[in-house]
Amino acid sequence: MAEGGDTNAVNENVPVYEHVGVNSKPFHLGSFRDLWLSVLKPEDYSFNETSGEIEDAQFIEELGITPQTLEELKTICSPDSLRCHAEDETPDPDLVPANPQLATLKLRKRRLDYKKTLIRDIVGRHDMFSNELEMLSLGRRAEDASDTVPEGEIILTFNIMYPVLFVRFRHVRAYQTLHVLGSQKLTELRDAICCVSDLQVFGEFSNTPDMVPQFISKDHYKSAFFFFEGIFYNDMRFPECRDISTVTRDWAKTRGFPEFNTAKMEEATFSDLRMKVGYPYLYCHQGDCEHVLILTDVRLVHKDDCLDRKLYPLLSHKHRVMTRKCCACHLYISRWITTNDTLAPMDPCLYCDQCFRLLHYDQHGNKRGDFQAYAYVDPGAFN
Amino acid sequence: MDYFKQTLKTDCEDLLARFQATASVRFEEFSAIWREMKFSSIFYGILEPSEKKVFTRLVLSAASQYLLPPYSFQIRVGGLYLLYSLYTSQFNVPKERIRIALKDWDELIRFQQDAVNAQHYDVVYILKKLLSEQAVCFTAMPDTLSFQVKKKRVDRRQQLCESFVDRPTRPQELIGTDLLEELANVHEHYEGLKKAILPRPPQSNLSLVKPNLVPKLRSAVLTFCSWQQNQAEFGSPSDGDAGEGTSSQAHDESSRRAQLLASIKSRSYAQAVEASRSRRHRQIELTSAAQDSESTRQIPRFRKPPSLKMRTSSRFTAEGSENGGLQRTTRLWRLTAVEGEKTEEKKKRRFIWKERMRSEH
Numbered sequence: 001m002a003e004g005g006d007t008n009a010v011n012e013n014v015p016v017y018e019h020v021g022v023n024s025k026p027f028h029l030g031s032f033r034d035l036w037l038s039v040l041k042p043e044d045y046s047f048n049e050t051s052g053e054i055e056d057a058q059f060i061e062e063l064g065i066t067p068q069t070l071e072e073l074k075t076i077c078s079p080d081s082l083r084c085h086a087e088d089e090t091p092d093p094d095l096v097p098a099n100p101q102l103a104t105l106k107l108r109k110r111r112l113d114y115k116k117t118l119i120r121d122i123v124g125r126h127d128m129f130s131n132e133l134e135m136l137s138l139g140r141r142a143e144d145a146s147d148t149v150p151e152g153e154i155i156l157t158f159n160i161m162y163p164v165l166f167v168r169f170r171h172v173r174a175y176q177t178l179h180v181l182g183s184q185k186l187t188e189l190r191d192a193i194c195c196v197s198d199l200q201v202f203g204e205f206s207n208t209p210d211m212v213p214q215f216i217s218k219d220h221y222k223s224a225f226f227f228f229e230g231i232f233y234n235d236m237r238f239p240e241c242r243d244i245s246t247v248t249r250d251w252a253k254t255r256g257f258p259e260f261n262t263a264k265m266e267e268a269t270f271s272d273l274r275m276k277v278g279y280p281y282l283y284c285h286q287g288d289c290e291h292v293l294i295l296t297d298v299r300l301v302h303k304d305d306c307l308d309r310k311l312y313p314l315l316s317h318k319h320r321v322m323t324r325k326c327c328a329c330h331l332y333i334s335r336w337i338t339t340n341d342t343l344a345p346m347d348p349c350l351y352c353d354q355c356f357r358l359l360h361y362d363q364h365g366n367k368r369g370d371f372q373a374y375a376y377v378d379p380g381a382f383n
Numbered sequence: 384m385d386y387f388k389q390t391l392k393t394d395c396e397d398l399l400a401r402f403q404a405t406a407s408v409r410f411e412e413f414s415a416i417w418r419e420m421k422f423s424s425i426f427y428g429i430l431e432p433s434e435k436k437v438f439t440r441l442v443l444s445a446a447s448q449y450l451l452p453p454y455s456f457q458i459r460v461g462g463l464y465l466l467y468s469l470y471t472s473q474f475n476v477p478k479e480r481i482r483i484a485l486k487d488w489d490e491l492i493r494f495q496q497d498a499v500n501a502q503h504y505d506v507v508y509i510l511k512k513l514l515s516e517q518a519v520c521f522t523a524m525p526d527t528l529s530f531q532v533k534k535k536r537v538d539r540r541q542q543l544c545e546s547f548v549d550r551p552t553r554p555q556e557l558i559g560t561d562l563l564e565e566l567a568n569v570h571e572h573y574e575g576l577k578k579a580i581l582p583r584p585p586q587s588n589l590s591l592v593k594p595n596l597v598p599k600l601r602s603a604v605l606t607f608c609s610w611q612q613n614q615a616e617f618g619s620p621s622d623g624d625a626g627e628g629t630s631s632q633a634h635d636e637s638s639r640r641a642q643l644l645a646s647i648k649s650r651s652y653a654q655a656v657e658a659s660r661s662r663r664h665r666q667i668e669l670t671s672a673a674q675d676s677e678s679t680r681q682i683p684r685f686r687k688p689p690s691l692k693m694r695t696s697s698r699f700t701a702e703g704s705e706n707g708g709l710q711r712t713t714r715l716w717r718l719t720a721v722e723g724e725k726t727e728e729k730k731k732r733r734f735i736w737k738e739r740m741r742s743e744h
Binding site: 043081097138299304 | 386387390391393394397410411414417418420421422423424425427428432433467468471472477478480482484485486488489492499502504505507508509511512514515517519520521522523524526527528529530531
């Protein structure tokens with residue numbers, strides 16, 4: 001039990017606020033997990049349910065009460081005693097009662113009444129998507145027993161912000177939420193973060209539109225790093241990976257900052273990290289695509305969580321971006337972007353694959369007019 | 384969803400105030416109030432399923448603060464019942480869980496031990512039931528955090544419902560007769576040393592400590608005590624009428640203000656300091672600086688701690704010489720011009736994309 005007599009080293013891993021409501025002080029995630037496990041009884045976090053009789057017996061024994069008292073307690077404390085309506089009638093949960101007394105209900109009634117006055121011609125697609133995402137993971141059990149998440153594992157929730165996508169999104173923090181397990185490697189999180197800059201194809205292809213190479217930036221430039229609590233975790237899995245944090249560290253050295261350490265991303269698990277909850281960290285890939293990354297939550301795994309190890313890192317929220325459509329058909333998502341295009345209404349201009357070819361090339365595939373064409377990857381490609 | 388925060392707080396506090404008025408920790412009493420208030424209906428009327436989840440999380444996090452100290456035992460019991468009732472009456476499948484942070488776990492265990500010792504079986508039973516149903520989520524922090532620095536500072540500051548809190552007895556415990564004696568000895572010794580060092584009688588700029596420190600400290604604690612008692616006397620009727628109805632929110636607020644005014648008035652009459660009629664309502668603040676800072680630290684009603692400027696100036700006047708004229712002017716200035724508030728309202732610069740782009744080009 002982590003009580004007064006403990007040493008400082010242990011207490012330091014009990015997360016407390018650094019700034020109330022903003023972020024916590026740094027703590028070691030692995031020891032944090034051990035602390036929880038040390039104060040809890042195994043049945044508190046086990047995936048199996050203990051039977052009611054055993055619990056009752058334990059309860060009677062612990063408190064030294066008679067079984068009659070327990071029965072009495074059960075009837076008094078049963079959830080039925082909280083029912084606010086008569087037994088034969090069941091009110092519709094989707095309706096706010098006519099004369100609400102609670103302040104929350106009054107507010108909700110006002111908001112709902114207002115909402116009804118709005119004309120909504122779009123069905124909430126966001127809700128649909130989030131439901132779909134949830135259905136993928138809800139109460140999933142591993143098919144193979146060896147893939148089950150062990151009891152007492154910690155789940156970390158990361159919010160990964162995107163660099164500003166458009167001017168339009170400057171007030172919205174576009175982010176995705178990923179859940180990872182404490183025993184997973186940092187590289188697994190890195191591979192799960194999807195960002196358009198990984199998918200770019202470099203080069204000008206106006207002369208050979210059919211020859212667009214299949215290599216995307218992700219295959220060319222594999223270096224990336226996480227920056228957590230003063231340590232750069234570099235991805236060095238492949239021979240062509242370089243330590244791209246060197247630039248930053250060298251710069252910091254000349255400016256009189258304290259020395260920063262480096263570590264390998266593929267060797268560190270999340271349990272080895274010392275982190276602050278709610279504090280912004282950095283993920284950098286493709287040289288300069290920098291994402292702010294916030295660890296929003298750390299908790300023990302629960303039996304209602306997704307228990308299939310293979311599904312982690314688990315995506316639970318994804319910002320949906322409106323896709324940019326082809327300027328000719330306004331129907332398909334753009335694949336090409338042209339500049340200096342005499343045929344285009346604006347510069348630069350976006351086209352889908354079909355319209356691009358129909359407009360810019362004749363039957364024999366010869367180029368019409370003068371223009372430069374680049375492959376375009378829409379930020380909404382992950383929707 | 385955050386707009387429900389305030390209303391949820393009022394609802395929970397309303398329920399708990401009624402529970403407090405029963406002066407009992409029995410679950411029957413609680414469930415009777417729950418039924419009377421139709422509290423289950425708090426989950427009614429949410430259209431989208433995702434909203435339902437977020438709202439449930441919000442309710443549970445709003446309620447879970449009452450489970451933990453500094454609230455009194457009875458309120459914590461009420462908080463536990465509230466969490467249990469909210470948990471069981473939510474419509475989510477699977478149910479949203481109650482978040483307990485590691486730092487609060489010890490408190491919870493101690494709370495359970497207290498309940499066992501006092502033989503409050505319903506409390507223990509409900510706590511056990513929540514644990515055995517795995518209704519509790521063992522987390523690092525009580526809420527998910529995403530570094531929302533720019534959010535309004537007001538809601539970040541934990542606003543305690545003062546009538547739920549046990550009266551603090553820490554100052555009385557701390558400043559006992561032993562300590563006072565010790566302090567008097569040390570002070571005497573210090574004065575003696577100072578006399579020994581200085582050839583001449585001490586100058587005013589060296590007298591950093593007030594000469595009558597010990598009696599002052601004692602009187603400060605006594606004033607605090609009597610203030611607390613006053614507060615309790617005025618507080619009890621408000622507890623009583625809290626059970627009247629839910630619509631008494633505004634009325635409550637105004638009556639509290641009236642009580643506050645009355646208490647201030649009575650104290651200012653008791654002190655009988657001469658001042659103009661118009662300033663009479665402010666007289667309590669004209670106590671000595673040391674006493675002032677002492678009491679502001681303890682009074683839970685002053686939610687906004689004094690600004691740095693104010694604190695510095697009060698400390699300065701406390702530590703500085705006993706120059707009456709100087710102190711008077713500073714304090715009068717402090718009363719009339721509340722500079723600290725003005726500086727806090729300074730407009731923050733917003734990040735404007737267009738300006739940024741313009742400056743780059």
